[in-house]
Every structure is written in C-alpha cells, then in structure tokens.
Amino acid sequence: MATMEKVPMLAEGYERLTADLKVLRAERPKIVDAIEEARAHGDLSENAEYHAAKERQGQIEAQIADIEDRVSRAQIIDPTTLSGDKIMFGATVTLLDEDDKPIRYQIVGQTEADAKTGRISYNSPLARALIGKQVGDEIEVTVPSGDKFYEVQKIEFI
Secondary structure, three states: OOOOOOEEEOHHHHHHHHHHHHHHHHHHHHHHHHHHHHHOOOOHHHOHHHHHHHHHHHHHHHHHHHHHHHHHOEEEOOHHHOOOOOOOOOOEEEEEOOOOOEEEEEEEOHHHOEHHHOEEEOOOHHHHHHOOOOOOOEEEEEEOOEEEEEEEEEEEOO
C-alpha cells in the first residue's frame, strides 16, 4: 500500500510537474491514433509499429500516474517565508570545504534537484547530513568519491 507522505517542493518544481503532466496528457490521443493506425496494417504479432506504440502508451500512462501522485501529495514550500538558525528544506547553505573554499547549495525537492546548479535533493546524503545543523557546525558526508568534511558558514532563506 502506498504511503500518503507529503512531497515537499518549491513552487517552481510544482509548476514544472504540472506542465509535464499537461504535455503527457496531450500525447495520449496521439498514441491512441498511432495504435489504431498500426492495428489497421494487419497481423499484430509481427507489427513493430503496433508494439512500439503500445509500449509508448504504457510508458506515458506510468509517467502520468507517477506525476499525478506527486502533484496530489505536493507540499509547496516558499523558502522566503521560512526563518531560523537551523538548516531545513528550502534553505540555501554556504559551506566551507576542507580547503576553506565556499560552496553553496539549496535544499530542494527530488524533482528540482540539480547538483550542477547547486540544488540538492532533501534526501541526498549531503542534505540529510545538513538538515538540523547550525552555523559553525561541522559535518562529515560519505559520497561515492569518499568522505567529505564541511563547515556550515551561512544559512539563508531566499
């Protein structure tokens, strides 16, 4: 049985999910048309177009179900309304690495995460280690490339 946990996300993540859902729903009738057209070609056992269209239909339906589930459980969080001295979802954190080089991350939802732009998922190893910490706290995180050590320099809600 599926859990009904809320899925925290920023407003832009929610908007992106609903836009993706709209695109997928618009593709449904096209897939049905492709299936009908392929079915008209005759023998379905050796009809590659038919099987490809049916497979695509299954993928789209699964994606739609997944996105509808996340949208229905979405808990939209606006970081600008948050405050405090502890790291939590939505916080933008400046860390100092072992070489005292500053690194900035914002803790966001799974669908919004993009490490290249400094946005990490709240359930990533680094974010899990950061949540609840304060300025001056030191953390150790085990990542695929080895153990990393950071010091929390600044916490912002922007």
